[in-house]
Amino acid sequence: MITELSKLTLTSLSELLKNREISSKEITEECLKRISSIEPELRAFITVWRENAIKNAEESDRRRAAGEELSVIDGIPMSVKDNICTAGIRTTCASHMLESFVPPFSATVYKKLKESGAIMLGKTNLDEFGMGNSTENSAFFTTVNPIDKARTPGGSSGGSAASVFAREAMFSIGSDTGGSVRLPAAYCGIVGLCPTYGALSRFGLTAFASSLDRIGPLATTARDIYEILPIIYGHDPSDAASVPDNLRLNAPRTPNGPIIGIADEYFGPGISDEVRSCILTALSVFENLGYRIERISLPSLKYALSSYYIISSAEASSNLSRYDGIRFGHRTRKTVKDISDLYSASRSEGFGEEVKRRILLGTFALSAGEGNKYYQNALKARALIRSEFKSAFGKCDIILSPVSPGLPPLSGKERSPLDSYLEDIYTVPSSLAGLPAISLPCGVASGGLPVGMQLIGNVFSEYFLLDTAVKFETVSGINCFSFRSAV
Amino acid sequence: MSEDLYEAVIGLEVHIELKTESKIFCSCKNEYGALPNTHCCPVCMGFPGALPTLNRQAVLLAVKAGKALGCGISSVSSCNRKNYFYPDLPKGYQISQGDSPVCTGGYLTIYADSVKKKIGITRIHIEEDAGKLIHDRSSSTLIDFNRAGVPLIEIVSEPDIRSAAEAAAYLKKLRLIMLYAGISDCKMNEGSMRCDVNISVRKKGSTELGVRTEIKNINSFSFVEKAIDAELARQIKFLKAGENIRHQTLRFDPETGSVVTMREKESENDYRFFPEPDILPFFITTDDIKKISEDIPALPDEREMIYTESYGLPHKDALTIISEPKVSMLLDDISRRTRYIKNTANFIISEFPAFCEKTQKDSAELAPRLAELCDLLGDGEINSSVAKKTLRVILSSEETPLHYIEENGLRMIRDEKLLKATVKKTIDENPGMASDYLNGKKAAFKSMMGVCMKLTNGSGDPVILTKLLNEALKNHHIN
Numbered sequence: 001m002i003t004e005l006s007k008l009t010l011t012s013l014s015e016l017l018k019n020r021e022i023s024s025k026e027i028t029e030e031c032l033k034r035i036s037s038i039e040p041e042l043r044a045f046i047t048v049w050r051e052n053a054i055k056n057a058e059e060s061d062r063r064r065a066a067g068e069e070l071s072v073i074d075g076i077p078m079s080v081k082d083n084i085c086t087a088g089i090r091t092t093c094a095s096h097m098l099e100s101f102v103p104p105f106s107a108t109v110y111k112k113l114k115e116s117g118a119i120m121l122g123k124t125n126l127d128e129f130g131m132g133n134s135t136e137n138s139a140f141f142t143t144v145n146p147i148d149k150a151r152t153p154g155g156s157s158g159g160s161a162a163s164v165f166a167r168e169a170m171f172s173i174g175s176d177t178g179g180s181v182r183l184p185a186a187y188c189g190i191v192g193l194c195p196t197y198g199a200l201s202r203f204g205l206t207a208f209a210s211s212l213d214r215i216g217p218l219a220t221t222a223r224d225i226y227e228i229l230p231i232i233y234g235h236d237p238s239d240a241a242s243v244p245d246n247l248r249l250n251a252p253r254t255p256n257g258p259i260i261g262i263a264d265e266y267f268g269p270g271i272s273d274e275v276r277s278c279i280l281t282a283l284s285v286f287e288n289l290g291y292r293i294e295r296i297s298l299p300s301l302k303y304a305l306s307s308y309y310i311i312s313s314a315e316a317s318s319n320l321s322r323y324d325g326i327r328f329g330h331r332t333r334k335t336v337k338d339i340s341d342l343y344s345a346s347r348s349e350g351f352g353e354e355v356k357r358r359i360l361l362g363t364f365a366l367s368a369g370e371g372n373k374y375y376q377n378a379l380k381a382r383a384l385i386r387s388e389f390k391s392a393f394g395k396c397d398i399i400l401s402p403v404s405p406g407l408p409p410l411s412g413k414e415r416s417p418l419d420s421y422l423e424d425i426y427t428v429p430s431s432l433a434g435l436p437a438i439s440l441p442c443g444v445a446s447g448g449l450p451v452g453m454q455l456i457g458n459v460f461s462e463y464f465l466l467d468t469a470v471k472f473e474t475v476s477g478i479n480c481f482s483f484r485s486a487v
Numbered sequence: 488m489s490e491d492l493y494e495a496v497i498g499l500e501v502h503i504e505l506k507t508e509s510k511i512f513c514s515c516k517n518e519y520g521a522l523p524n525t526h527c528c529p530v531c532m533g534f535p536g537a538l539p540t541l542n543r544q545a546v547l548l549a550v551k552a553g554k555a556l557g558c559g560i561s562s563v564s565s566c567n568r569k570n571y572f573y574p575d576l577p578k579g580y581q582i583s584q585g586d587s588p589v590c591t592g593g594y595l596t597i598y599a600d601s602v603k604k605k606i607g608i609t610r611i612h613i614e615e616d617a618g619k620l621i622h623d624r625s626s627s628t629l630i631d632f633n634r635a636g637v638p639l640i641e642i643v644s645e646p647d648i649r650s651a652a653e654a655a656a657y658l659k660k661l662r663l664i665m666l667y668a669g670i671s672d673c674k675m676n677e678g679s680m681r682c683d684v685n686i687s688v689r690k691k692g693s694t695e696l697g698v699r700t701e702i703k704n705i706n707s708f709s710f711v712e713k714a715i716d717a718e719l720a721r722q723i724k725f726l727k728a729g730e731n732i733r734h735q736t737l738r739f740d741p742e743t744g745s746v747v748t749m750r751e752k753e754s755e756n757d758y759r760f761f762p763e764p765d766i767l768p769f770f771i772t773t774d775d776i777k778k779i780s781e782d783i784p785a786l787p788d789e790r791e792m793i794y795t796e797s798y799g800l801p802h803k804d805a806l807t808i809i810s811e812p813k814v815s816m817l818l819d820d821i822s823r824r825t826r827y828i829k830n831t832a833n834f835i836i837s838e839f840p841a842f843c844e845k846t847q848k849d850s851a852e853l854a855p856r857l858a859e860l861c862d863l864l865g866d867g868e869i870n871s872s873v874a875k876k877t878l879r880v881i882l883s884s885e886e887t888p889l890h891y892i893e894e895n896g897l898r899m900i901r902d903e904k905l906l907k908a909t910v911k912k913t914i915d916e917n918p919g920m921a922s923d924y925l926n927g928k929k930a931a932f933k934s935m936m937g938v939c940m941k942l943t944n945g946s947g948d949p950v951i952l953t954k955l956l957n958e959a960l961k962n963h964h965i966n
Contacts, residue, residue, distance in 0.1 A: 093535070103529075104529060104534070105529055203536070203537075203538050206535040318580050327533070328534070363759065366759035367757050375761065
């Protein structure tokens with residue numbers, strides 16, 4: 001029987017399950033109990049899937065008793081971001097547009113986890129369609145940061161990150177378009193991985209910006225991610241952008257490595273002192289571990305944020321066209337005079353302010369004439385950024401940076417969209433380049449708040465990133481247990 | 488065009504549905520006429536999270552169309568999104584192609600006033616079809632998504648067409664080429680071939696292009712001709728009156744035979760094209776192209792040459808046969824089985840409607856029987872009147888020629904003794920005819936031949952009979 005679920009990681013639970021010291025049913029009941037007690041305050045879940053969870057846990061226990069467990073995570077409870085399709089379970093994207101949408105099929109990644117015996121507990125909150133970094137753009141409610149209830153958990157996978165830190169679920173599946181796994185992981189003191197674009201199937205992930213969207217796991221430690229990644233990794237013929245397994249070539253390492261690259265562009269004027277000093281401390285940990293530190297330069301990173309917002313909004317304006325009130329989703333109850341009236345009324349009612357802002361921005365960026373110049377320039381900047389990363393990885397094996405310039409902001413505070421976009425400044429460059437990046441805690445700031453660091457690797461180097469992250473968390477002793485839970 | 492001062496400049500955009508097993512971006516069946524909304528899935532319905540995957544068969548058929556039209560094939564090609572809202576368009580965008588289409592720069596030949604003329608093909612690209620709106624009686628609109636995601640090619644011509652007749656000839660030729668190559672069934676009434684016409688008028692001799700209008704979605708050859716004539720007349724009337732043509736999108740109204748404005752081009756959608764991120768650029772190898780090229784049967788132009796030059800058919804007959812691919816293919820089949828190809832072609836021409844009807848169904852079994860008949864005629868075992876009679880019998884039954892001929896005693900009679908008796912009987916019983924002939928009425932010879940034939944049940948050898956009749960009549964004269 002577990003008394004202290006909050007002290008356990010997925011890896012240690014997996015061990016306990018293996019040794020029959022605990023059952024999946026006990027873990028699942030404990031998670032559900034935690035959900036019941038803290039969810040009114042935390043609000044990480046949009047939908048909790050109670051009944052089936054227990055039934056599935058019992059099945060997992062039976063499999064294990066028969067020696068037929070499906071994987072190391074068989075019987076371990078998880079949560080899934082509510083923009084990932086789960087057959088028969090409402091998938092809202094935190095939007096009124098899809099408030100009652102129940103998908104008829106499951107995302108490939110979710111299917112793989114189910115087939116590995118993971119126990120589905122529910123769907124977590126996000127910024128509507130993934131557009132935001134605080135969950136404040138959810139059409140339903142804002143999730144609270146479990147470390148400091150006055151602050152945001154980050155976003156858009158804020159519900160996923162909060163549910164993991166608060167041990168409502170032992171791990172979660174989020175999505176990352178411009179930092180949506182990495183930022184909330186950093187703000188909630190846990191680990192989030194954004195794998196190489198094309199490493200995991202996007203099939204069933206509701207599209208925000210197709211050329212940037214990635215699914216990524218969030219867990220208490222890097223060691224935990226190690227257990228999850230192989231299960232969800234791999235080619236999927238249903239996603240044309242997914243890379244065939246035989247083409248996932250590991251880029252060569254530097255001969256005298258491992259070398260960690262540091263770029264000034266990641267330590268711009270907006271960075272807070274606390275974040276900077278935690279990153280510097282982390283660097284010294286790596287030095288002590290024998291890593292060499294090299295300065296590198298990524299001059300085009302100054303275009304990353306604006307390019308990201310132009311490209312992602314352009315793609316979003318197209319991807320979100322399907323929400324027209326015709327086949328599924330919200331349709332206006334107003335009397336309309338014609339079809340275009342039906343479209344505009346349904347879309348005006350169904351989408352929130354931030355989503356509308358990005359659709360308008362993206363529509364402008366793709367429009368013939370002036371607008372399109374922005375889009376074309378953004379594509380050029382993206383190509384530049386890609387090539388600068390490529391040459392940087394000739395000089396180093398990992399690029400280390402902060403996840404965000406500051407600490408988790410106070411929620412409810414009126415921020416301009418631009419201020420909010422600036423929080424993404426360190427996560428969007430690797431998104432544009434499609435490179436894998438891991439976000440993990442590297443220090444404790446004043447008030448016990450977490451500071452995250454980001455390790456960016458070359459294509460398909462996620463296991464190397466994980467190795468590095470595991471070394472860091474082992475040696476530094478900094479992990480999710482370094483932060484006191486407020487819930 | 489009656490107005491000699493002006494000349495029409497016409498380019499056609501033709502959409503053709505590809506004959507693939509499944510749709511272009513999902514595994515739903517590509518089949519016309521099924522119950523509404525029985526061939527659709529989350530992908531072709533544009534559900535959240537669903538992703539398209541490109542059907543290679545559609546790409547290869549587009550390549551085939553390109554090869555059949557003499558196009559260059561891109562080694563790398565990619566898709567674009569064309570964004571607009573319409574209830575039949577599930578995703579709010581159509582996946583199409585932008586500046587890297589599968590094929591570019593081909594041509595086809597037509598006859599313009601019996602002179603061969605090349606019409607250039609600008610490009611061929613692949614795209615997905617939209618669903619179909621059905622406006623029912625209760626004033627509501629229903630949507631059938633069976634067609635959503637059916638693979639299309641759009642074939643864009645150069646503005647080389649100068650008249651309605653040339654446009655019709657282009658379309659008919661294009662349709663034939665697609666049918667022979669097995670790319671589409673090209674049924675305009677079922678919408679598997681649709682045509683948009685771009686049309687402008689200019690002073691003859693001018694090289695500048697006038698302001699063009701576009702007539703959308705015309706669904707029959709004759710409507711295309713009528714629409715073009717109506718629009719030309721309208722544009723010329725405007726120009727004569729010194730008025731400007733407006734850049735418009737038009738629709739042809741078959742009821743009134745006139746064109747109707749749909750929208751001004753200025754108010755048209757900005758389609759906001761951009762590279763489709765869900766479909767990666769795709770490759771077409773020289774090996775693909777080689778395999779596809781080998782798979783294209785003889786096309787109309789080549790057939791025309793073979794039929795007129797090798798088979799010695801009159802040009803008109805050659806074109807008649809070529810106009811029905813299934814009949815032409817049957818001729819191919821028979822020609823592999825008999826030495827008397829011209830006989831075969833003549834049979835086909837003589838009973839053309841029957842052949843067209845027969846070949847609508849599986850007509851493979853016809854080939855050996857027809858070949859047998861051609862051999863019998865060619866080897867002189869039967870004469871042409873028996874052959875004709877036998878042809879009608881085998882077209883309407885499962886009878887084989889040899890069996891029918893034996894059963895009815897139709898094999899050619901060459902026995903001179905027997906035929907001499909026939910000639911004698913003919914002259915004896917028709918003295919009037921004989922004396923008519925001898926008095927200079929040459930037509931009477933034909934009548935006597937007819938009697939001879941009748942007496943031999945149609946199977947007397949006409950060459951021998953003619954010889955014998957001539958001899959007999961000479962003797963008759965002496966007597």
